Amino acid sequence: MGTPELPVPAGLVLRPFRGVRFAVEDPAKVTSPPYDLISDADVEVLLDSHPNNVVRLILPCSSRSNSSPGTPTDDGHPSAPPATPSQPGPSQTASPQATPSEAESPQAALSQAAPSQAAPSQAAPPQFRPDAASPTGETPLQPRYAVARDTLRDWLNAGVLVPDDVPALYVYEQSGPDVLQRGLIGDVGLADPSQRIILPHEDVFPGPIADRLALMSTTQANLEPIFLLYDGDNGTATRLVDEVASERRPLVSARTEDGLTHRLWAITAPEEIAAINADLHHRQALIADGHHRYATYRVLQRQERAARHIPRPTSTSDTHSGQPSATGGSAAPPAAPGEAGVSEHAGTGTAAPAYDEAALSPWDFGLALLVDSRAYPPDLKAIHRVVQGLPLDEAVSRAKSSWQVHDYEDLAAGLAALERAPEPAFLLAGEQGSHLLTDPDPVQLSRAMPPDRSDRWNSLNTSVLAEFVLPVVWGMRDNDQTVHIVHHDTDAAVSLAIRTGGTAVILKPLVVDDVLAIAAGGERVPRKSTSFGPKPRTGLVLRTFAID
Structure with a gap:
């Protein structure tokens, strides 16, 4: 049937x-x-708070979430893949x-x-x-x-x-x-x-x-x-x-x-x-x-x-x-x-x-x-990216052909400059300081953005990142293997970039009205563009x- x-x-x-x-x-x-x-480390904290924490139900077999007294065990079956702060759950x-x-x-x-x-x-x-x-x-x-x-x-x-x-x-x-x-x-x-x-x-x-x-x-x-x-x-x-x-x-x-x-x-x-x-x-x-x-x-x-x-x-x-x-x-x-x-x-x-x-x-x-x-x-927060396998100096060098690049010695100064910059703008950060990308070349940007998308969609920082910066400027695909996601936390994104020899891409949050208008028009924002809270x-x- x-x-x-x-x-x-x-x-x-x-x-x-x-x-x-x-x-x-x-x-x-x-x-x-x-x-x-929830990362594996979070699971441990939650289970330490109470043996009946709901994490046993929503993430079964993650870490030791099924191994406390009174709860059935996995009997040796493979557990869920380990999670990291950049790859939650x-x-x-x-x-x-x-x-x-x-x-x-x-x-x-x-x-x-x-x-x-x-x-x-x-x-x-x-x-x-x-x-x-x-x-x-x-x-x-x-x-x-x-x-x-x-x-x-x-x-x-x-x-x-x-x-x-x-x-x-x-x-x-x-x-x-x-x-x-x-x-x-x-x-x-x-x-x-x-x-x-x-x-x-x-x-x-x-x-x-x-x-x-x-x-x-x-x-x-x-x-x-x-x-x-x-x-x-x-x-x-x-x-x-x-x-x-x-x-x-x-x-x-x-x-x-x-x-x-x-x-x-x-x-x-x-x-x-x-x-x-x-x-x-x-x-x-x-x-x-x-x-x-x-x-x-x-x-x-x-x-x-x-x-x-x-x-x-x-x-x-x-x-x-x-x-x-x-x-x-x-x-x-x-x-x-x-x-x-x-x-x-x-x-x-x-x-x-x-x-x-x-x-x-x-x-x-x-x-x-x-x-x-x-x-x-x-409360709409930004979701940052970490591009593993792309050293910061290489990311900055490639960006100079299509963006204005402003160098800062420390992360705090770079973040302050990002906050003031008009969109689209991105802060690249890692082991060698931080670098603000502003004022993209309009011809290159226009050529990269999809013509069948609305102007509002094409103006989103996550759209510019997904359609122009990653594939055109850096020659990379926007997928889970290449680009790791870090919610909200700029320090965590930069730390992950330093540990992996990659580049953290810090974004400003989208505007709620833009998200509403795009959804009402039947479009979808690029993956991992929004983090609404609480x-x-x-x-x-x-x-x-x-x-x-």
Whole structure:
């Protein structure tokens, strides 16, 4: 049987779910950063903080994350590849690059992914059994995902993890010095990017999708939320989030080692949940963090529906308002006719198919944090590069044929000059000081930038780096083997460059409005262009499909 037609959300939908939470004295000690920001050294620190840290679930078999008492061991199977600060997490290991169409194709990801492990039912069983036989009768891709499944099962059965009694949307607050962000955690309805409801701004690649798909299908869980931004325009959802955070007692309060306090509240009243969704329905959301996990949600949805022969829910009639969107434009244009699972009426202001809630499956949703970017502007940080195998003096020498080069004796002076320089500009750093590249030759730059891209896309510093500096000036490909990624930390980037005899490329962060506009126009920024924050902490609330 082929993949059935998928259910289609007529707008932005955030469904309540029965959250699964740790029953421990200090919840901060069982949380972690997102999986792709965790190195092997970080795993050791997290496990030292608590034997039941959530890292055992999201990065099974990384370092000693599966070897403490009470947790199944790997029995000698290969562990995940070691990670370094410049290569965080096992899913960030080198993988073949793919075109966007290939990377987003469910077939491309499924060809590398683990088969499903079915949950016994959609109701919470007395004993959670994520290891029940799958519809295909097959086993997980790699043993480490079974380790996570068994650990999740054991913690639920032992009461380390406890499901909430009733479904809820969760208000989530992060606060600290110069930081305040509030949003809603819930089950977001899965929309195709062409619907213009949930907008990606980065391409995805098969390797990370296969890794997260194997984990989600084997554990039958969403273990950490993706991060979505939308323009709430001081609407009902935003006002209710602030009211709850200001006036009600939190379920959870945890202060993590980075100085942030995380608090969680549950909204369970049907009328409040309905008011939130009425406000969200016509808005657009931008994927700030979690592109590969969102793509995985959609592949998993197809996989589970096909394996379980779940029919498409019966459509009802709903009106899509066409009101202003999160990015300042009108609601979405119609998708290409004939695209499976996409309403031809979406965003036109006419009747569009809507969910038949009673017929939906848990795989039609994915765990997400939704934040109003107008009320709580995100912190957008730069992502730096380290080009190994390219000595700094050689990088500078080659750049002089097409850039103005300004030399500085120390990193601090170079960083100050980079901050003042108009874009595009890059600071090259390593063992022999730092060198600022400014004012590229306009003819060479214009010749290098792709003519089918928008002017805004071609003006991004990451676009200039990927299309001009790396391939034309230095003769190198922008891939994981050549270019290593370092989030935020200039000192870490320079240190890695010195250790490897390479060149650190320090960038300024992109502008939020540029990212929004590019996403709204249907384009994607180059890989690893953005790092939105503060990112949601993993482990405060989990979602399992059996309990959902």
